[in-house]
Amino acid sequence: MFGQMMNTPLLISSLLVHAEKAHSRGEIVSRNPEGGIHRYTYADAARRARKLANALSTLGVQPQDRVATLAWNTHRHYELYYAVSGSGAILHTLNPRLFPEQIVYILNHAENSVLFVDAQFLPLIEKLKDQLPLLRHIVVMTPADKLPASSLPLISYEALLDAADDQYQWPEFDENTAATLCYTSGTTGHPKGVLYSHRSTVIHAMAAMAKDALGIGNASALLPVVPMFHVNAWGVPYAATAAGAKLVLPGAGMDGASLYELIDAESVDLLLGVPTVWQGLLQYCDKEDLMLEPVCDVVIGGSAAPISMIKAFHEKHDAFVIHAWGMTELSPIGTVNCRTQAMLEMEDDERFRLQAKQGRPVFGVDIRIVDDQGNAKPHDGVAFGRLQVKGPWIASGYYKQEGGKEWQDGWFDTGDVATIDEQGYMAIVDRAKDVIKSGGEWISSIDVENIAVGHPAVAECAVVGVPHPKWDERPLLLVVTRPDATLTKEEMLAFLDGKIAKWWMPDDVLFVDSLPHTPTGKLLKRQLRDEYQGVYQ
């Protein structure tokens, strides 16, 4: 027997319709790529999104067509979020930082015929256009009088909107309909597309609004520095809209000075972004002797927030770091390390250590850790296991790909190795491919690196698992010393002694001139494993 409840679909358009009715005066402030600050309300945005929906139809966009964007966080990008998905097409946000050949692959794989682009990225598209046979329309997100000269036929975003009617009825359809598409690029193979549905996006937005998730309310003023091309800016443009929060969009200005200016001028109390961005902001504030007065909370995800950053926000800016963990395949929120009563009663150092964990699952996400055979491991805070997740906003496959080894028994395998404690706190230990398997036990390469790098003579280091005749694998420590420092193997090992388990101690330490990195700065451990595979044989 079914309940007798309305069969109202969860649609992205309903978020903006709600904001227009209940939060008509809520503000969206954005730094324009063409200069200056743009400021309007949810009511204004809703009107322009309706115009844009009509304009998409003029451009020949059909339901379920993929409409591409290559743009920063701006009010125009925000309008595309609603107009494209709301009208039944699929918003496909592209990361301009990818290699040009990846951008070509993705645009062709998604069969994009319409692209919305910030003027800044136009030269890139001009260079690639010959390899994009399906692309019919290029809309530059700028007023008509700012349209750059180009070899390509261009449309001005503002001219397109000026010509469009502001009356539009958002269509109603199945909530499982595809809404947005975002590609994730690993270190190997082609980028893989994650295809979100209206249902997953709206449920994820509701989860994000919970007091203990992102805690977004109508009195919040929030600055998502996480780009709108990166997992829908963590879903913030949806949650902020449902809540009627003041949404501050930084445009291309993600340096410390630009961010500080916006935070100060707009009384931003909630920041969201990756550690790199905050490093820049903290350094700028130190240099200029400034305090982030209005900021209460800083949500940090994307990669692990170091304790030093958690501490700096607390001690210098009286701001609380909410550590979060997610992935493109998770829409992205998986776990959040929110304030608890217990935390507020802790000494600073104890709390910092707890805050450095990735947090507990938000309601909707189920997590577990398993061994290589898929057997569940205990949640005791000690046992390592492959982290697996399931829930209504987690991918069930990749766009236009069959099967996928990442899915087993209804769980998605994250490729991370983690611990989970009795209270549900998850801590990422390592990437599964980097964890060192020694005599049936697992060693975290990251944990050893984090301690080794604390030696004053060490500039950078890497720990990799190397084949070993007796133990399968044993750790090898590679060290780049500081230019003016000297360090011996014995000194290095003596420094580690007592700080890690005896059997975690690297069997050898090698000194190298440099370590290989990906273009985004990650260590290329695969290359190191290949290079040093023979050292213990």
Added chain:
Amino acid sequence: MFGQMMNTPLLISSLLVHAEKAHSRGEIVSRNPEGGIHRYTYADAARRARKLANALSTLGVQPQDRVATLAWNTHRHYELYYAVSGSGAILHTLNPRLFPEQIVYILNHAENSVLFVDAQFLPLIEKLKDQLPLLRHIVVMTPADKLPASSLPLISYEALLDAADDQYQWPEFDENTAATLCYTSGTTGHPKGVLYSHRSTVIHAMAAMAKDALGIGNASALLPVVPMFHVNAWGVPYAATAAGAKLVLPGAGMDGASLYELIDAESVDLLLGVPTVWQGLLQYCDKEDLMLEPVCDVVIGGSAAPISMIKAFHEKHDAFVIHAWGMTELSPIGTVNCRTQAMLEMEDDERFRLQAKQGRPVFGVDIRIVDDQGNAKPHDGVAFGRLQVKGPWIASGYYKQEGGKEWQDGWFDTGDVATIDEQGYMAIVDRAKDVIKSGGEWISSIDVENIAVGHPAVAECAVVGVPHPKWDERPLLLVVTRPDATLTKEEMLAFLDGKIAKWWMPDDVLFVDSLPHTPTGKLLKRQLRDEYQGVYQ
């Protein structure tokens, strides 16, 4: 094209499974009907709920069977919330305050074969048992040694649990499956059943967790005085569980002294209930010269919170009243009057007036006002209209009833008349059947009553619409004066003059000895309209 997201159903059992993993130390504290305070954790509750699910199977409960409860807010009632719905049966909560014949009607209409009952209500069931041919098992929610003597065969709740295994795998099924059933009783006809689904209940719980709805987090300590037999205690037992909040259940102790004791002992910061209960609590605090120290927020719904109550909580207890509006058919949350930035900058009196409105819709609920022909009326804060709603947790019909005049074009007609302003604030003006229709315009009987009752000589009053040869209806004011007071028609009208629109002025004032009420204390205006229908002819 569908999104490629996991098809994870939204099930009530997942709330408790989540709490067991992420909030295992979160507390549920309840006042036992057999005396004393009971205290345990979500992990304990989850274990007992699994035992209870096994026990239900022992009693022969099948998926989709309706299992009845007649009980106060206790930890055992909480366990039933999860065990019954989670195992696939339907939790049917009964209001012990109904007339016995209504209870008989409801138990038979819902075909209940198993009843869980607090010992206090057993005499009622003993009296009615002969009229309940379908009832097979009566489980008294008490330990075996406290089982009362009875003419009926009784089962002890605790004995049932003691005999059950604590291993149980919550089944997975369609999220639209019926989960709970609650009857609503009007002033006419039989009570009508609202059948909630797992989907509607879980989405409603997520909406309730939002910062601007009930704002329930893991650090909250909340006391739902609203009974668990009344629209699932506003969904609080679900939202609190997902959030891992401290849940304080008052049992049968809803007098001021008992409530104060719990609030003080358990550091309750969030209260939820109807105005009558708070009247008792405020009076008790006044009498004993006590302050509700830990309380931050008081969510008031069920009927309108008077400004005097909003003011008393603010001035005497430094607590903020969050006015909310809902109905059984709405699961129940429709609108919430949360804190806003603007509100915090207002003078007290201005804010009190705004707080007295029923608030803005929470995301998920769409509201509108229409005239008698179903045409939408403007959201200008002035125009009156019938309040209609839609959304994923709003009833689409009544249990075992065909059609229903309450549903039109996908909207549920609430039977209330309201205004909605430009910012989305809704204010209930009157019940649709009580609003006075004069010359095509609507007059709020409640607004006139609220002013008239402010005259020091008036003990109670009622305003009803009476047929009129020229204006269709005109208002008639009926007054009961205080024992020692005198009042003339002219004095009464002079008092109203200038406080309401000229055309709202009652055409006549009649003095009566008393006014008729329902058993729950509501004015029986239908009877007054019948009695005085001839006065303007």
